[in-house]
Amino acid sequence: MTAPPRIGVVGAGQLARMMLGPAIELDLPLTVLASDPAESAAVVAGRVRTGRHDEESAVRALATEVDVLTFDHEHVPTAFLERLVTTGDVQVRPGPGALVHAQDKLVMRRRLTELGHPCPRWWHVRGIEDLDRALAENDGPLVVKTPRGGYDGHGVRIIERAEDAADWLEHHGELLAEQKVPFLRELSAQVARRPGGQSITYPVVQSVQRDGVCYEVVAPAPDLDPDAQQRIQQLAAAIAEDLDVVGMLAVELFETAGREVLVNELAMRPHNTGHWSMDGAVTGQFEQHLRAVADLPLGGTDMLAPCAVMVNLLGGSAPELASGARAAMQADPGVKVHLYGKSVRPGRKLGHVTVVGKDPEQLLARAHRAEKRIIDGPDAMEENP
Amino acid sequence: MTAPPRIGVVGAGQLARMMLGPAIELDLPLTVLASDPAESAAVVAGRVRTGRHDEESAVRALATEVDVLTFDHEHVPTAFLERLVTTGDVQVRPGPGALVHAQDKLVMRRRLTELGHPCPRWWHVRGIEDLDRALAENDGPLVVKTPRGGYDGHGVRIIERAEDAADWLEHHGELLAEQKVPFLRELSAQVARRPGGQSITYPVVQSVQRDGVCYEVVAPAPDLDPDAQQRIQQLAAAIAEDLDVVGMLAVELFETAGREVLVNELAMRPHNTGHWSMDGAVTGQFEQHLRAVADLPLGGTDMLAPCAVMVNLLGGSAPELASGARAAMQADPGVKVHLYGKSVRPGRKLGHVTVVGKDPEQLLARAHRAEKRIIDGPDAMEENP
Known part of the structure; x- marks a missing residue:
């Protein structure tokens, strides 16, 4: 070739x-x-x-x-x-047989459960009586999801009574209901896999959502012991293998009080929780995805610093980002700014910043200062120091 | 704005x-x-x-x-x-008043000498008698250069007799003659400068030329003591300031046996000796050039690893690079491959590889193994281990 x-x-x-x-x-x-x-x-x-x-x-x-x-x-x-x-x-790549697991949450839950991969308790809801049963069996509120079409918090609702999802049930015919996991934090594991099966994992990261949207990522996840990290990486690689994923796979996870993990969502593409790798790893996830789908040997995933932090730029009060980006660059020459060229709307994903170094807390503080300057304009930090 | x-x-x-x-x-x-x-x-x-x-x-x-x-x-x-x-x-940006010093080697030598920046001994040659005088004054062969249009070894000739440059003299009217500096090694210093004067320097690197073409770069230059590094960075920044450069400036230098440096060439753009920074520094030189010419605050130049190595991919025996690139990626997941999408001709600059880590010798060995696989094809290493 x-x-x-x-x-x-x-x-x-x-x-x-x-x-x-x-x-x-x-x-x-x-x-x-x-x-x-x-x-x-x-x-x-x-x-x-x-x-x-x-x-x-x-x-x-x-x-x-x-x-x-x-x-x-x-x-x-x-x-x-x-x-x-x-x-x-x-x-x-990924093929339709893999991709359906990232498209249809019911198919995903059924398959992961068959394969023995850890999931929250879940119910396939075809009628209001299924929802009543699920609410009775579950101790607490349910997370109800439309099987298809959801993203960034869309298509997800938390309910305590079956009636609260009756409209969705009528519209979609079936729903996925899940226990609302009382998680300590959210983790995410990225893995790249080639057609022949070669795969490589990235360090497991900690992610924080805001209003259902990825907001902040720390790589590697702080205080995750090496055994747990390895178990999670093996889980992600096993899912990629079991589902025959080609390209990047992101496995979003809940970490529970008992330090167990449960699979929350799958994404078969570069994922927001992997953006840190553009500046923090030998091979960024976008290059890695291309290598995987082009069936090229995968690149190393070693980190270029002990810690990398990513913070999303979600539309704020500034009508454009260029002025704030300039101020952020001026204030901190070590912050990397990535802008997506999109018009500003409140809460819209418009870009992200990354910063690498040693101390996660300090890096987070730097990234959030840059974020505020960019999304709220150059004077934001003076007004809200 | x-x-x-x-x-x-x-x-x-x-x-x-x-x-x-x-x-x-x-x-x-x-x-x-x-x-x-x-x-x-x-x-x-x-x-x-x-x-x-x-x-x-x-x-x-x-x-x-x-x-x-x-x-x-x-x-x-x-x-x-x-x-x-x-x-x-x-x-x-850079403006014509700056750019002329990278276009015309006579203008550059005259200006740097006026400014007191260290240069090899040089002569402005307008006739054969000037060449004879230069040869008499110089102890050893002369490097003769066409003032304009040279690059990658083109427009440079080493002579021991005036007749050997007579054709050029007739064609160009005037030439630059320089002592052939008995250098220990070549160094290069990159600096970025904004319109208002803000500037930032990169670590000084060691470069090796082959047939007049940049071939191999190690960042930072091994065994360069911190004082010398700082002096050279100050020299590069002073030249950028004196010539009112905007954007990236590369100052190519000879290091002499007395550990002095002499300016060899100037380039007012991202330069081959700075390619390592794409993968080895917080801000790569291409981003930095854009920030400088767009008058954005400059990015940090800290290295992401103790050492970074760059080796050029100069056209070899393989008719295309994709097969060799695949083999190089397979053999070493840590090597970064950059291809320029150009057709192969012997000696032509077709791409480069970088690798970052700790030990310069090991990194050079890895980079050259990747280079050989890419330019001579995937079987090159088996034939010539």
Whole structure:
């Protein structure tokens, strides 16, 4: 095999955007499929095709001009992908048989449970009586999720009475209900896997959500003993193997008071909890995803510093980020700023900052100072020191 | 100031190409001016304008659509740039008054000497009798250089008799002659400088040339004592200040047996001797150049490991690099591969590898093993272990 594979990315959000730099350095030709030419990756990519991820003709048109198809998100209907796979003209990575576990939370729970991987207690809810039973069996409120289409807190509701999910049940026909896990903290484990099965794990990280959106990540997770870290990495690698994932897999986990972990969500792509690796690991997750889906040998995941911290830039009071980014760079030359080129809306993911060093608390303080300056404008820190 | 400045890069070689990733992350809109759409940066950039660097209309057309003009190389006629500066419509960084010192080696030698910065002994040669005099005054062979247009060993000749440069003298009218410095090794100092004068230096590196082309770099330069390092950094910063450089400046130096340094060449752009910083420093030189020319606060230059090594990929016996790159990645997951998307010709700069860690000798061995696999093909190491 000589020529490097041409890669098509379905979707043109910030994840596709952050693949562009590594694709350039590895000389992997990359085309993004954007539903709108103003999308985050589309405004900067060298090769852009316009079309929607949920229009089969658009996905097929992209597939005809690349060797490998991969994804910015998990919302491409697997039926399209299954038909593409049967043509044999393009490699779909991750394949539809893996991807369905990141698309459909019921399929994911059923499969992980069959495989013996640790999950919160869960119920497949097909009617109001199932919800009543689940509430009776569970000690406390339930987390109810739409099986498909949820992200960043959308499609998730906490209920104490069955009626509180009756509208969703009517609309979706079935739901996933889970015990609300009284977790100590959330962890996340990233693993990359190639078609032949080679895989490599990243250090397990600690993540903090805000309003259902990833907000802050510390790598490695503080005070996680080496045995636990290894067990979690093995769990993530086992899930990647069991589900035949190709590319990056993020396993989001709850750590309980008993120091056990339970799988919360799966994402089969670079994930927000892995952004730290762009600046904090030998191989960032975007390069790693490309290497995996291109079936290139995987890169090392050693950290470049004892600790790395990532804080998301979620839309705040500043109408644009350039002024605040300038102030943040001025205040701290060690902070790395990543902007996604998106217009500001409150709470929207607009970018992230990372900083590497030794002490997690100090790094978090630096990252949050930069965050505040960027999302609330250059005067934010003077007003709210 | 709110919107980030739009940046135009004259030239579309690998230096422009390596600016693309950082420009995306910083959300700085970047357009490259390519004489051919197949050039290294043109094939991957989102915004490309076609036109030659030595056609004033092409440079002006780029200037009309950007806020800041910068360069992939130093061969743009300064007369064009001076006329652009007088319009006031675009910032030219570095400006023509600085850039001329990287274009014209006679102007550079004269200016550095006036400023008292250490240079090899040199002569301005306007006729054969000047060469005879220089040869008589100098103890040993002379290095003769065409004042303009040289790069990577082109435009440099070592002579022992005046007749050996007679053809050049006739063609160019004047030449620069320099003593051939009996150096211990070559060093290089990178410094970034903003329009207002803020500057920051990188650790001084050791470089090895092969056939006049940068081949191998070790950062920081081994066995360079802290005082010498600081003196050299101060020298580089002083040159940047004295010449009013904006952007990255590389000062290539000879280190003599007496541990003195003499300035060899200047480059006012990201330079091959600074490529290690992409993977080995908090802020890589391509991001730093963009920050400087966009007048953003400069980034930290701390190293991410005690040592970083860079080895160039110069065209070898393999007709393409993808197979060898795959083998190199397989053999060493810690090596970072950067490919420029250029067709293979013997000796041509096609990419580079970097590796970071502790021991320079071990890192060099790893980098050269990767280099051999990539430029001579995957079987190279088995044949020549």
